[in-house]
Amino acid sequence: MNELLNQLSICIERGKADSKSPYPPDLKDQPGAAELTRQLLNDGVSPNEILQGALIPGMRRVGDKFSKGQAFIPDLLIASKAMKASMNLLKPYFDSGAEGRKGRFVLGTVKGDLHDIGKNLVGMVLEGNGWEVIDLGVDVPAEKFLEAVKQNPSCYIGISALLTTTMLYMDEIVKKLKSYKSDIPIFIGGAPVSHEFSKRIGADGYFPGPQQLVNFLESNN
Numbered sequence: 001m002n003e004l005l006n007q008l009s010i011c012i013e014r015g016k017a018d019s020k021s022p023y024p025p026d027l028k029d030q031p032g033a034a035e036l037t038r039q040l041l042n043d044g045v046s047p048n049e050i051l052q053g054a055l056i057p058g059m060r061r062v063g064d065k066f067s068k069g070q071a072f073i074p075d076l077l078i079a080s081k082a083m084k085a086s087m088n089l090l091k092p093y094f095d096s097g098a099e100g101r102k103g104r105f106v107l108g109t110v111k112g113d114l115h116d117i118g119k120n121l122v123g124m125v126l127e128g129n130g131w132e133v134i135d136l137g138v139d140v141p142a143e144k145f146l147e148a149v150k151q152n153p154s155c156y157i158g159i160s161a162l163l164t165t166t167m168l169y170m171d172e173i174v175k176k177l178k179s180y181k182s183d184i185p186i187f188i189g190g191a192p193v194s195h196e197f198s199k200r201i202g203a204d205g206y207f208p209g210p211q212q213l214v215n216f217l218e219s220n221n
């Protein structure tokens with residue numbers, strides 16, 4: 001079991017989406033992220049275990065290599081393609097937590113920022129835990145969040161940013177939303193943000209990952 005999870009995380013890290021992917025050449029004709037995910041699900045491994053035990057660590061490793069100059073943009077792109085191939089198969093399991101919705105969550109990645117893997121994972125885990133998710137996508141301006149709040153007045157907000165430049169825009173989103181509705185719960189996440197930053201901009205909390213957010217929501221509802 002651990003071996004399959006390990007193989008899957010290597011496929012994510014090296015960008016092997018499925019057995020037909022020509023990259024990387026040394027893994028030609030071998031099972032890729034899609035086949036391994038299917039096999040793990042068939043073996044009864046939970047979608048959450050696959051997410052936490054293979055997808056996130058694989059993506060983290062390629063990210064670390066990129067930070068050290070050992071991987072480049074094309075490596076990131078094929079890794080995210082492999083990640084999506086696997087996430088597409090897991091999504092229906094997370095969606096099935098739909099009955100008895102606990103509330104509505106509006107999610108988006110801030111203006112200027114195109115990173116969506118983390119945000120999509122947060123959305124999947126929230127759905128899996130019974131929340132309805134409205135995903136505004138990436139590159140989302142404050143006005144679009146505000147529009148969503150006007151249409152869904154009792155929603156919760158989740159904002160993601162992966163760049164030190166774009167995280168600053170969270171401040172503007174929080175101000176705009178809080179001045180429209182001061183008690184709207186706004187949570188933030190993404191590698192460069194922190195508890196301190198969340199406090200500074202007047203958000204209601206920072207969480208390093210979806211599970212911590214869900215735990216908080218469970219204990220406060």
Ligand code: B12
Nearest residue numbers: 063067113114115116117118158160163164189190191209
């Ligand atoms: C994949 C990736 C890309 C892909 C994105 C593909 C996609 N569809 O998302 C591509 C190649 C497009 C890309 C582009 C760029 N990237 Co990039 N990218 C990454 C990388 C390697 C991984 C990000 C990722 O997906 N991680 C995996 C997910 C699962 O983790 P996560 O996003 O952190 O999300 C988790 C938590 O943060 C949290 N979370 C996230 N959002 C939220 C929201 C809420 C509400 C909550 C509660 C939690 C939460 O939960 C998630 C699950 O645990 C990071 C490096 C890294 N180690 O993070 C660089 C990184 C973020 N990128 C970086 C850069 C510089 C860029 C570019 C500017 C590169 C360039 N020169 O063009 C562009 C920017 C494009 C843009 N305008 O957005 C830098 C940012 C540096 C900085 N200080 O700002 C990083 C840190 C790499 C580096 N060390 O240099 N990138």
